[in-house]
Amino acid sequence: MSFSKIRQDSVQHPEVVEVVIETQDDRLVKEYAQLLQRVGEKNGESKYTIYFGARGVELRLSSLAQKRGILVDFSKIDRRTGAGNLSKKQPLPKAIGNHSHIVDATAGFGKDAMLLALMGYNVTAIEQSPIISVMLRDGLYRAQQNSELNNAIGGRLTLVESNSVQYFSNINNAEVIYIDPMFPPKKKKSALPPGRIQALQSIVGHETTTETAKIFEAALQTATQRVVIKRPIHSPTIKKNPIAIHEGKTIRYEVYRPN
Numbered sequence: 001m002s003f004s005k006i007r008q009d010s011v012q013h014p015e016v017v018e019v020v021i022e023t024q025d026d027r028l029v030k031e032y033a034q035l036l037q038r039v040g041e042k043n044g045e046s047k048y049t050i051y052f053g054a055r056g057v058e059l060r061l062s063s064l065a066q067k068r069g070i071l072v073d074f075s076k077i078d079r080r081t082g083a084g085n086l087s088k089k090q091p092l093p094k095a096i097g098n099h100s101h102i103v104d105a106t107a108g109f110g111k112d113a114m115l116l117a118l119m120g121y122n123v124t125a126i127e128q129s130p131i132i133s134v135m136l137r138d139g140l141y142r143a144q145q146n147s148e149l150n151n152a153i154g155g156r157l158t159l160v161e162s163n164s165v166q167y168f169s170n171i172n173n174a175e176v177i178y179i180d181p182m183f184p185p186k187k188k189k190s191a192l193p194p195g196r197i198q199a200l201q202s203i204v205g206h207e208t209t210t211e212t213a214k215i216f217e218a219a220l221q222t223a224t225q226r227v228v229i230k231r232p233i234h235s236p237t238i239k240k241n242p243i244a245i246h247e248g249k250t251i252r253y254e255v256y257r258p259n
């Protein structure tokens with residue numbers, strides 16, 4: 001077993017994260033070494049541990065480091081078509097419309113990107129956090145080992161570790177750019193143990209309005225057909241005159257024509 005502490009200076013949140021490896025799997029040993037090289041070692045208290053072990057790459061609470069943590073596990077996705085998860089009648093595919101190449105500018109744990117790929121879109125998913133990226137790559141690798149799931153994905157999901165604003169300056173084939181920023185924290189703190197979204201927020205922080213506006217403006221310059229942005233249902237639209245709005249229960253997808 002080996003461990004180090006890292007600080008994510010490449011994203012705004014300065015959380016110190018412990019990195020532990022307890023496997024000799026070549027792929028994971030390489031990912032572990034690459035992560036340390038990317039982010040460097042730091043000292044301090046760590047609330048979270050990123051654990052490379054037999055199940056893959058897990059995000060664990062350091063106080064519960066012996067317990068299983070969060071894993072990107074695409075095999076758990078409900079793949080029912082018809083009225084199920086992969087129905088194109090849901091607000092996100094309705095917002096995206098009949099286009100084939102989607103750039104998901106804020107991949108996170110990759111659920112939206114994977115759902116879109118399973119629906120038949122070609123998706124390039126961009127994630128800037130090295131920690132979330134390593135979890136995503138691990139999740140996609142394990143999904144590809146499952147032949148049924150791998151066939152369903154059909155090679156339509158590509159992951160890129162990058163800041164999307166930088167990435168946009170090198171592409172000209174994104175028909176639709178989809179943005180799902182980290183919303184500001186809720187005022188009332190939950191007493192419940194951290195779930196996936198809270199863990200993600202702890203690792204990557206929240207997007208400020210300025211950061212969201214920067215990705216949005218860059219997306220408007222880059223997409224050829226549409227920019228879709230997810231917003232809390234009660235917030236004002238990010239810009240005047242969206243060409244469409246598709247509402248879910250607590251969020252909505254605003255659709256804009258690129259510049």
Ligand SMILES: C[S@@+](CC[C@H](N)C(=O)[O-])C[C@H]1O[C@@H](n2cnc3c(N)ncnc32)[C@H](O)[C@@H]1O
Binds near residue numbers: 108110132163200204
């Ligand atoms: C709310 S999460 C996205 C959740 C995702 N839609 C899902 O289904 O799991 C936002 C993610 O975007 C990433 N992010 C924020 N700004 C970014 C940028 N400029 N470039 C790349 N990734 C970014 C954050 O690190 C975070 O992981």
